Amino acid sequence: MEEKLRELWADLFKVCAANVTLDDHFVRRGGDSFKAMRLVGEARQLGLAIKVADIMSSPRLSDMASKLLQASDIVVASDCIITTFELLSHVGENEARVHAATFCDLEPHRVQDVFHCTPMQEGLVAMNMADPTAYIWRCTKNLSPHLDTARFCAAFDAVVKAHPVLRTRIIDMPREGFVQVVVSEGVAWTFGHSLDDYQRTDYRLTMGLGQPLVRVALLKQATRRIFALTMHHAIYDGWSIEILFDAIARCYQGLTIVFPPRFQSFVKAIGKPDFQSQGRAAWKAHLAGNESVPFPSHINGSHHHRPDTVRVRSLRNLQWESMAITKAVVVRAALALTMCQMDNVQDIVFGTTVAGRSSIAIPGVEQMTGPTMATVPTRFTLIDDVSEDAKIATAFQTLLVVQPQRLARANEDDIFLESNHSSSLNDEHGAVSRMRYAIVIECQLNDDGLDLRASFDSNAIANAKMEMLISHYETVLHKLCDPEFQSIRLVEVEWIGERDLRKIYTWNAKVPEAVDLPVHELFSPIFQKQPHTQAICAWDGDFTYQELDTLSTRLANHLYHCIGPNPTATPIFIEKSKWVLVAMLAVMKAGFASCLLDSTLPHSRLRSIVEQISPEIMLVSAKQTEVAETLFQMELMLVGATHLSGLTLALPTIPLPAVSPDATLYVVFTSGSTGLPKGVVISHRSMSSSIVYLGPRRSISQQTRELVFSSLAFDGTWHSLHTLYQGGCICMPSETGRQDDLKGSILQLKANFSFLTPTVASTLDNEALDAIDSLVIGGEPADPEEMERIQQHTTVRFIYGPSECTPVTSLTEHPQPHPSSIGRTAGVFSWLVDPQNTNRLAGIGCVGELWLEGPLLGTGYFQDPDRSAIAYVTDPGWMLRDRSGQPGRRGRAYRQTGPPLAQSGCAGTVVS
Structure with a gap:
């Protein structure tokens, strides 16, 4: 048995039998299920029998040989013995023959058999009924100039006679459903002289119920002779095509034509109840727990x-x-x-x-x-x-x-020169392309x-x-x-x-340089350039740039004179008004860190934040004094027109401190997983870098009037510093106007720019949107249809930025390339890291953890070094490593842990 199998392998794999050993592995030799089927057929020619399953489960030649049996030992399955019309369930032979003949417009005696379609055939026919052009394959082959065309046509006709599938039509028979009808009528030839004319005509023809599912043509065009074949995918597969072309070649050359097993035996086998029940049980188990x-x-x-x-x-x-x-x-x-x-x-x-x-x-x-x-x-x-x-x-x-x-297949070489399809990859798939x-x-x-x-x-x-x-x-x-x-x-x-690595390391080759200036010094040229331009337009009054600079400096002197260097953050507890920006600038000029508090938050939440800060002093409005006194034992400094008008610059001459770019600008508290608010620390360097790098991307100018909608508890308020840097105006609505009459606030303050969440933006009617030149959307996923409505009235941009990296790190235009696109980062690099192993990067287009590197990164979490070390990673392995011609480097990255994960797009864009 081993020797016979060795010879079969040698013939199958086109090698010398002496080079085939008992330890050879069928798959390593290049075998697969298709070659296994060929091996089964070749073994049968030698009087041997083996199953495809045995070949694949015993791939070594020595093991496979033990599975070989003499063909005489095999009992032919009843599936292979089929009489005509026996596969019908409810209709007798005479009725089926008459109905099929009527539907196919034939004489009844031309109907040779009727039997059920396979589930795949039913699906293909049903889809073809919805789209008559679907699942039809067309192939043209140039014929040898020495070909005897009459002999070729006769060879094809003989193959049609030997292969009933080429004479099969499909109809919908009452009480049976979709059935295939084998007829005695052959395939009609079309002869012509123009391939283009033939194809134009052929593409207009359908292959519907009751119609022939094969069309052939022989075309003589100039010096070329072309064989054109059109077939419906319901009667063939890729394996069948090879058999048919080989059969045509064999018949043309006068070789014995091989009559294949009837397709009815396959239909009968897969329709048996035990076959179906075993299949259902197997696949139910296989797909159990599928999520x-x-x-x-x-x-x-x-x-x-x-x-x-x-x-x-x-x-x-x-x-x-x-x-x-x-x-x-x-x-x-x-x-x-x-x-x-x-x-x-x-x-x-x-x-x-x-x-x-x-x-x-x-x-x-x-x-x-x-x-x-x-x-x-x-x-x-x-x-x-x-x-x-x-x-x-x-x-x-x-x-x-x-x-x-x-x-x-040497048999075909003397007949077919080449096909308009380069390989059987295409032969299968006029149909596949329409699936x-x-x-x-x-x-x-x-x-x-x-x-x-x-x-x-x-x-x-x-x-x-x-x-x-x-x-x-x-x-x-x-x-x-x-x-x-x-x-x-x-x-x-x-x-x-390596190709992805080269692209990623090219995109992220040079880290953006930090802007090493404290924020208020970054603003100094603006204050000097346009002192009389409106800087603040609020529900309670206005300030010019000069007034804003003067008042904030006066308050900064007073604050610094009162407490000197302050190692912790200074809370600002003022309702939304023109005084918020005065207090923010004053605290940074004094060299302190700010922590904005939202007066609408529950007292317990406010108390939790203030207790973490343990401040020496709080800037507070007169309206919030009573609540402030209950939060913590600290000094309260009133901020308002009455208080500031009483201050003079005749305080003791203590110069304001030089503020380091490393100094903390603000602390913003977000919801912690433990219920305790976590504070994110942002330095002057980070915010100054954000202002400089993102300014050109946001289309903000001196004409911009930004409505500050964000709650003071969120870092969106710090976003307004971008507008001040460009010489624009900050429009501050009241808390009531913000929540109950946003449209009225926009129109009253003449705002033409704002940063809103998609939910809030969707509440604006067309009149309010028409008043806004540009709208920045972020903070949550956007509904594409609603964004389309908004975009009809104003320019829409989408921003993204975790609190840990200043308010904004990326921006994308509308329409977005993807519903969740966050665009391209500015001032930071985005890295997508393998979520299964953070020591390696994810491929382009793959999902990964979003890590950010660059000067916009925050300092860490307020008084929480352990949490900071987890989120802000120093020298990750993929950053230190030399890859793809780029030297490694030391650095620090913020790790966006947990959902949502992100996906890299083309040219470094990111989809969240």
Whole structure:
């Protein structure tokens, strides 16, 4: 048995039998399920029998030989013995024959058999009824100039006679549903002289119910002779096409024509109750606990997609021979890993087109012509090894088609010169390109790689993201085939490729330089340049730049004179008014840190913040004095017209201190996970850098009038310093106007710019929006439809920035390239880090933790060094490492931990 099997292997793999050993591995030799089917057929010719399943489960030659049996020992299954019309359930032969003949417009005696369609055929026909152009494949082949055309046509007619599938039509029969009708009538030839004219006519023809599903033409155009073939995908698969063309060549050359097993035997086998019940049980167990989502995860799964864009890539130098699993499994595993990383999931499902004939024990199934393929889900769980293919239907948006490597067929060389399709990758897929999936990925396997064709719906996935998917897929596939990685657990492999690393390190090559000035010194030229320009327009009055500068300096002198150097933050407890900006500037000029308090917050929340600060003094308005006295034992300094008018500059001459850029500018408290507010510390350097780097991106000018909507408890109020730096005006509504009459506040204060959350922005009517020149949106996800309405009335920009890195770190224009895009950062670099291992980066297009590097980073958390060390990481490994021609560097990065994770886009943009 070993010697016979050795000879079969040698013939299959085109090697010398002496070079085949008992320890040889079928898969490492290049075997797969398709070659296994060929091996089964070749063994049968020698009187031997073996199953495809035995070949794949016992891939070593010595083990496989023990599975060989004499063909005489095999009992032919009853599935292979079928009489005509026996597969119908409710309609008798005569009734079926008459109904089919009437529907197909034929004489009853021309109907040879009627039997049920497979589930795949039913689906293809149903979709074709919705779109008559769908699932029709067209192929043209140039014929040899020496070809005898009459002999060629006769050879094709003989193949049609031997292969009933070419004489099959499909109808909808009462009480039976979709059935296929085999007729005796052959395929009619069309002859002509113009390929263009023929194709224009052919594209207008349909292949509906009762109509022929094959059309052929022989065209003589100048010196060329062209064979044109049109087929409906409901009667063939890629394997069948190879058999048919080989049969045409054999028949033309006078060789014995091979009559294939009848397709009815396949239909009968898959329709048996025990086959279906066993299948349901197996797949129920296989998909148990499935929590996967379709890929891409953001698209509407109920939407009917149609691929409208194609990308082609040739992947070479894949070390297939290093793998002990088939190429098809590696291809599927690579796609699953790619999707897991691009959507940050551990459990993924996508569709796979598989050859159903390899799972059915029918003698000669490898020679059967007909659509035995099935489109089924592949489930992949990252924590497991490469999972088996799932083979039942489920909701998925991505389809993978793996084509086997084509075997050379010498019989065809003297007949067909070349096809208008370069490989069987395309032969399969006039149909595939019209499948209703968001993404269809077709892979044609080769000796050292594969040819990839990605067809996708550009309304579901952007061109740029598809390019990222293909690029990352190529990287993952190469690493899976690399022997260096095959002893490493999947979760431990660094999947990012050198090409991505080069791009990322190029984007983030030079860290933006910090602006080493305290904020008030950054403003000095503005105060001097336009002293009489309005700086503050509030519900309770206005200030010019000169008045703002003078009053804040006067208050700063008084504050510093009273307490001297202050090591902790100074709370500012003033309701929204023109005095808020005076107090903010005064505290920074005195060299102190501010902490803005919102008077509308519960007293318990205010008390918790103030107790953490333990201040010596608080700046407070007269209205808030009573509450302030209950918060903490500290000195209260009144801020208002009456108090400041009583102050003079005749205080003892104590010069205001020189403020270091490292000094704390403000502390903002956000909700902590433990319930205790956590304070984020921002330095002068960080805010000055933010003002300088983001100013040009925000289109703020001297004409800008910014409505400060944000609560004083949030760092959005500090955002208004950007407008002051550009010489604009700060418009401060009252708390009542802010909450109850935002439109009235906008119109009354003549505001033309504001930073709002999407929820608040959606409350503005068209009149209010028309008054605003520019609106900045951030803080929460935006509803695309509502943003479209707003954008019709004003310019919309989207910003992002964690409190830990000043109010704003990135900005993007509308329309956004992605509903959750946060655009490109300014003043900081964005890094996407592998969420499974923060010592390595995530690939471009993959989901990762968002880390930020640059001068906008905050100092840390207020009096919380442990939490600061977790969030602000010094010298992460991927930053120190020399990669892709870029030297490593020391640095510090803020780690955006926990959801939402982010995804890198093209040219360094980020999607949250």
